[in-house]
Amino acid sequence: MYPTFMTSPLKEVYDLLYRAWGPQHWWPGRTRFEVIVGAILTQNTAWTNVEKAIRVMKANRALVPIAIYKAGDKDVASWIRPAGYFNVKARRLKAFVEMLYTDFNGDLNHLFRLETEALRDKLLSVNGIGPETADSILLYAAKRPVFVVDAYTMRFMSRHGWLSLKASYDDAVRLMTASLPKDVDVYNEYHALIVNLGKEYCRPTPRCEECPLKPFLPSGRPILC
DNA sequence: GACCAGGCACATC
DNA sequence: GATGTGCATGGT
Numbered sequence: 001m002y003p004t005f006m007t008s009p010l011k012e013v014y015d016l017l018y019r020a021w022g023p024q025h026w027w028p029g030r031t032r033f034e035v036i037v038g039a040i041l042t043q044n045t046a047w048t049n050v051e052k053a054i055r056v057m058k059a060n061r062a063l064v065p066i067a068i069y070k071a072g073d074k075d076v077a078s079w080i081r082p083a084g085y086f087n088v089k090a091r092r093l094k095a096f097v098e099m100l101y102t103d104f105n106g107d108l109n110h111l112f113r114l115e116t117e118a119l120r121d122k123l124l125s126v127n128g129i130g131p132e133t134a135d136s137i138l139l140y141a142a143k144r145p146v147f148v149v150d151a152y153t154m155r156f157m158s159r160h161g162w163l164s165l166k167a168s169y170d171d172a173v174r175l176m177t178a179s180l181p182k183d184v185d186v187y188n189e190y191h192a193l194i195v196n197l198g199k200e201y202c203r204p205t206p207r208c209e210e211c212p213l214k215p216f217l218p219s220g221r222p223i224l225c
Numbered sequence: 226g227a228c229c230a231g232g233c234a235c236a237t238c
Numbered sequence: 239g240a241t242g243t244g245c246a247t248g249g250t
Contacts, residue, residue: 043232049248050231084247088233130233150231195231204229 008179009162013213014186017193020212024192027140029054032108034063035141039133040092041083052082065106069097092128099126116144131169139191145182147173148191152198159202160216 028047029035034054041050056079057063068076077090097106099122104110114122119142123134131149138146149172157163163172180186201211208217 039231042230044230044245045232045247046230046249048230049246052248082247084230085232085245086247088245092233128233132232136231148231152231191231198231 009216010176010179014190016212017197018189021193021196024189024196026188026192032141033065036096036137037063037093039136040128041080041089043133045084049083053080065097065100068093069101069106095127112142116146139187143184145184145187147177147187149173152202153194156194156197156202
């Protein structure tokens with residue numbers, strides 16, 4: 001997946017996780033718009049709940065921008081109910097497609113012609129799209145080399161002593177990318193592997209005994225657990 | 226029943 | 239700038 005000039009712990013972490021679990025095949029969405037919808041619906045929400053919501057949207061032929069654009073907030077909220085925060089997220093989906101129609105004639109190809117920085121700024125200008133959601137869209141829908149940091153990333157980095165608990169999102173991005181090749185496939189796989197790590201072993205109550213990263217734990221346990 | 230999940234906006238200090 | 243709060247369903 002990436003060349004073998006491994007000199008930093010974070011490269012070795014990638015290698016350990018990749019050897020343990022192999023490719024994660026992210027993002028689990030067929031179209032770019034489905035990736036965008038998933039990125040908004042999964043905010044602070046388990047992916048299994050997002051899958052249910054996406055199934056309902058597909059059944060209602062609502063997984064295209066025009067359907068969200070024409071639908072009322074109440075209808076959108078009813079489709080995405082299983083994903084939680086459905087009133088908030090309905091407004092966020094509407095806000096995204098309203099930006100898409102107002103500025104790009106409803107055409108994702110048009111939106112995605114923007115350079116990465118301009119595209120990120122445009123995404124962040126939408127109410128309900130913050131740094132992680134924007135970067136997920138950039139990486140997994142627009143295929144830009146942008147590293148996605150999430151709660152799992154912050155947790156595992158701080159527990160291993162690589163990041164302060166007070167570190168910002170941008171601090172985490174800088175640290176993660178400093179020693180990695182700027183490569184869409186590497187960023188794609190790494191973020192997905194970290195999420196799997198978080199789900200399986202690096203929960204608020206950690207399960208370090210069987211963690212693939214055990215070799216990195218000082219005294220066999222994380223610093224802050 | 227408590228805790229957690231692939232955040233974000235907004236109010237308040 | 240930092241901290242607290244609301245948003246809500248579904249799995250463990």
